[in-house]
Amino acid sequence: MSDGDGLEYHTGKSVWELGLTCDVALPCATQNEIQLEGAKNLAAGGCWCVAEGANMPTTNEAVDYLKTKVDIYIPAKAANAGGVATSALEMAQNSARLFWSSEEVDEKLKGIMTNIFATAYKTAQDFDRPWDLQFGANAAGFLKVYKAYKSHGIS
Numbered sequence: 244m245s246d247g248d249g250l251e252y253h254t255g256k257s258v259w260e261l262g263l264t265c266d267v268a269l270p271c272a273t274q275n276e277i278q279l280e281g282a283k284n285l286a287a288g289g290c291w292c293v294a295e296g297a298n299m300p301t302t303n304e305a306v307d308y309l310k311t312k313v314d315i316y317i318p319a320k321a322a323n324a325g326g327v328a329t330s331a332l333e334m335a336q337n338s339a340r341l342f343w344s345s346e347e348v349d350e351k352l353k354g355i356m357t358n359i360f361a362t363a364y365k366t367a368q369d370f371d372r373p374w375d376l377q378f379g380a381n382a383a384g385f386l387k388v389y390k391a392y393k394s395h396g397i398s
Contacts (some may be wrong), residue, residue, distance in 0.1 A: 257281055271296030279304045286312035295319035318377035321363055328355045338376040
């Protein structure tokens with residue numbers, strides 16, 4: 244099916260399965276939208292960075308493959324953190340009846356995002372998994388919960 248403008252609809256196909264070339268892929272629509280076939284197509288098409296914009300848009304199998312084929316893989320929990328953090332800042336500002344300028348919000352957000360990256364990166368390094376930001380983010384989260392339990396005498 245074509246609309247006459249050179250665009251083509253591919254019934255039953257994901258855009259990631261079409262074998263397109265790109266430098267950066269931003270899966271932002273639905274869960275599991277990039278499957279193994281799509282991941283292979285991205286790598287073959289020269290993609291060097293995948294940054295997830297949706298919640299879990301890449302299957303585990305595709306993530307494992309991409310981690311070995313692209314230079315940078317940014318998991319959803321890290322890539323989406325800016326929106327979540329901004330919402331939290333907005334709620335804090337509203338509940339305290341404060342007003343922050345956009346510059347103040349940007350500065351607070353920059354600190355949050357820098358900390359998220361540094362924590363995920365360092366944790367990945369600590370476990371000898373350099374640049375595995377998905378592992379680093381997950382492990383850092385689990386360690387934070389573990390330390391909280393330990394501080395309350397729960398083991």
